[in-house]
Amino acid sequence: MSNLKYALFTGCTARESTPELMSSTLAVAKKLGIELVLLDEATCCGASHLQDFDEFLSIVMNARNICYAEKHGLDMVTICNTCQLNTAEAKEKLDNDPELKARVNEKLAEVGLEYKGTSAVRHFQYALIEDYGLDAIAKKVETPLSNYNVAPFYGCHNIRPSHLHKDANMGENPYNPTSLDRLIEALEGKSIQYEDKNSCCGFHVELQAPKTANRLSGSALLGAKDADADMMVTPCPLCQIRMDVQQHNISKEVGRETHLPVLHLPQLIGLALGIDQKQLGLKHHVTEFKAK
Amino acid sequence: MKTQTITFNVFRFNAETDYLPYYKNYELEVGQDDLVLDILNRIKWEQDGTFSYRRSCRHGICGSCAIKVNDKPVLSCKVNVLELVEQFGTELTIDPQDKSRAIKDMVIDKKNFWEKYDAVKPYLIADVEEHPDKENIVSKDEAEQLLEADYCIQCGSCVYACSALGVNEDYLGPAAFAKAYRFNADVRDEAKIERLEIVDELGSGVWDCVKCNECAEACPKEVNPIEKITKLHNQLFAENVAAKNVASKHAVGFKHSMEKHGLLDEGELVRYSEGNLGVMKHIPEAITMFRKGKIVLPWNMPKSKNLDEVKKLIKSSSTVEEYKGSK
Ligand code: SF4
Ligand code: SF4
Ligand code: FES
Numbered sequence: 001m002s003n004l005k006y007a008l009f010t011g012c013t014a015r016e017s018t019p020e021l022m023s024s025t026l027a028v029a030k031k032l033g034i035e036l037v038l039l040d041e042a043t044c045c046g047a048s049h050l051q052d053f054d055e056f057l058s059i060v061m062n063a064r065n066i067c068y069a070e071k072h073g074l075d076m077v078t079i080c081n082t083c084q085l086n087t088a089e090a091k092e093k094l095d096n097d098p099e100l101k102a103r104v105n106e107k108l109a110e111v112g113l114e115y116k117g118t119s120a121v122r123h124f125q126y127a128l129i130e131d132y133g134l135d136a137i138a139k140k141v142e143t144p145l146s147n148y149n150v151a152p153f154y155g156c157h158n159i160r161p162s163h164l165h166k167d168a169n170m171g172e173n174p175y176n177p178t179s180l181d182r183l184i185e186a187l188e189g190k191s192i193q194y195e196d197k198n199s200c201c202g203f204h205v206e207l208q209a210p211k212t213a214n215r216l217s218g219s220a221l222l223g224a225k226d227a228d229a230d231m232m233v234t235p236c237p238l239c240q241i242r243m244d245v246q247q248h249n250i251s252k253e254v255g256r257e258t259h260l261p262v263l264h265l266p267q268l269i270g271l272a273l274g275i276d277q278k279q280l281g282l283k284h285h286v287t288e289f290k291a292k
Numbered sequence: 293m294k295t296q297t298i299t300f301n302v303f304r305f306n307a308e309t310d311y312l313p314y315y316k317n318y319e320l321e322v323g324q325d326d327l328v329l330d331i332l333n334r335i336k337w338e339q340d341g342t343f344s345y346r347r348s349c350r351h352g353i354c355g356s357c358a359i360k361v362n363d364k365p366v367l368s369c370k371v372n373v374l375e376l377v378e379q380f381g382t383e384l385t386i387d388p389q390d391k392s393r394a395i396k397d398m399v400i401d402k403k404n405f406w407e408k409y410d411a412v413k414p415y416l417i418a419d420v421e422e423h424p425d426k427e428n429i430v431s432k433d434e435a436e437q438l439l440e441a442d443y444c445i446q447c448g449s450c451v452y453a454c455s456a457l458g459v460n461e462d463y464l465g466p467a468a469f470a471k472a473y474r475f476n477a478d479v480r481d482e483a484k485i486e487r488l489e490i491v492d493e494l495g496s497g498v499w500d501c502v503k504c505n506e507c508a509e510a511c512p513k514e515v516n517p518i519e520k521i522t523k524l525h526n527q528l529f530a531e532n533v534a535a536k537n538v539a540s541k542h543a544v545g546f547k548h549s550m551e552k553h554g555l556l557d558e559g560e561l562v563r564y565s566e567g568n569l570g571v572m573k574h575i576p577e578a579i580t581m582f583r584k585g586k587i588v589l590p591w592n593m594p595k596s597k598n599l600d601e602v603k604k605l606i607k608s609s610s611t612v613e614e615y616k617g618s619k
Contacts, residue, residue, distance in 0.1 A: 013558075016586075016588045017558055018586070042554075044549065052529075108605070157505070160505035161508040162509060176379065200455040204501075204502050205502050207566065208538050211460070212460045241586075283585070284585050
């Protein structure tokens with residue numbers, strides 16, 4: 001595996017409420033010999049909310065983030081599904097609408113930047129699977145996850161809308177995604193089948209509609225539990241933080257104890273690669289994960 | 293002609309006689325041109341005359357034949373069976389759009405769909421002169437502002453795939469919002485504000501969309517309802533209809549944070565959205581998160597590099613005025 005190198009757009013969550021996502025991502029990349037150049041200039045992607053207030057501003061800010069990946073001459077990887085969606089959406093609009101691109105570039109020129117469209121944008125999950133390869137990952141496994149039943153939770157914004165993501169996510173079927181399942185199996189864990197693996201956790205309405213959010217998360221957590229999962233794993237820190245931190249509220253809403261640890265994807269990979277638990281930041285979880 | 297043997301697990305239920313629904317298996321030879329509707333027809337014509345489903349136009353235009361195959365919303369008359377086999381394998385599960393609303397097999401009670409649809413006044417509202425002396429012409433550019441929202445065939449695929457609606461029956465849902473946008477974007481219409489007030493309601497309106505994109509994925513006509521939901525949000529701010537509440541402040545709060553830090557100040561976003569009083573209910577979580585090292589204290593708040601550039605860019609690229617709130 002020679003010299004994989006990407007520009008990492010961390011998003012905000014990895015630098016704030018889920019520091020474990022940052023440390024586990026960097027640790028996994030290091031262990032696999034993947035070089036990640038941090039885009040410290042990047043701003044928030046707007047998290048699918050800024051566009052509700054000011055759509056043009058949201059596109060400009062996402063274009064600016066991509067500019068920094070382009071400056072390094074690298075493809076961008078994201079570690080949050082919502083960052084992925086927002087960045088990819090902005091990119092699609094810019095690459096298909098010359099008039100919009102010109103308007104955005106006029107603004108960017110004021111700060112000495114230009115959006116060219118030369119960097120691809122992918123979630124790290126798919127860069128790992130597509131570029132590094134499942135077989136190569138499997139070869140690096142030091143502590144197989146054979147003791148674990150793992151429930152994959154894909155997160156909406158990596159798989160829908162599929163026409164936007166198809167080049168970035170290897171054409172994943174949004175109604176029957178399999179890449180995470182295959183990754184879990186490559187780590188020698190057992191991937192659990194349950195109905196809500198491609199459902200929504202409700203994160204985006206957590207403040208204004210907690211009932212909606214809790215019912216959605218609850219359905220997923222209970223579905224995974226009933227299918228005998230020991231833990232859930234997700235590539236999205238928003239899904240993770242919702243379902244890790246809010247389990248007391250979720251349990252109350254659905255009338256059943258949901259207790260289930262929820263890991264970030266790089267944490268799960270890190271466990272299998274034999275990376276020290278401290279680097280994986282497992283102590284940051286509210287719903288504790290205990291290694292078997 | 294080459295055919296393939298496919299197993300169809302078909303949802304069967306008669307609300308008048310059955311206590312519970314059940315699945316019945318049909319093994320059929322499927323050819324490369326067979327559509328889902330052909331399969332439904334063959335089950336009815338060759339196996340069980342009582343099997344019920346809706347269809348009318350067979351041309352993807354009446355919207356009556358929408359069902360789900362392996363949970364994927366499909367217009368039966370438009371979707372090729374072997375394409376589904378490619379996506380899901382040789383066992384296909386055929387369900388009505390919403391099992392809990394089944395009347396007979398694939399036929400569901402779509403009353404909730406129409407009620408939600410009606411709630412947004414899905415028609416042109418304008419004082420029309422009875423005897424106009426000239427035509428009321430809509431230009432090409434003006435028509436394009438509808439963003440093809442008028443392509444909707446009311447099939448309900450989006451509504452019965454909607455995550456928010458699945459757990460919140462008050463939510464008006466993607467088809468109604470796409471329609472509200474369709475008339476709000478129509479230059480002849482005069483009821484924009486009225487409709488915006490309807491979609492601004494917390495609990496039923498656009499703020500309750502969880503942004504799952506199921507509707508965009510489901511729509512056979514590429515209406516892209518969530519795009520229209522975003523446009524309605526934009527109209528709510530542009531027309532100053534958005535009530536000042538936790539949801540609208542949450543959207544605006546992102547801009548405030550980015551102006552200050554580039555990155556999002558997660559804690560401040562919650563405080564700003566909820567207000568100083570409302571934020572109290574989050575204190576138990578905040579304490580837990582703090583203990584787990586999940587809260588960054590204000591003096592450690594990370595900032596984007598080149599913050600001056602970010603500030604300058606936000607200032608020059610903003611297209612919406614600072615939000616004061618209508619109520
Ligand atoms: S994006 Fe919103 S409207 Fe569309 S399906 Fe999801 S919750 Fe429903
Ligand atoms: S928006 Fe699309 S999916 Fe929804 S009812 Fe209309 S045509 Fe059907
Ligand atoms: S029968 Fe009319 S849309 Fe399918």
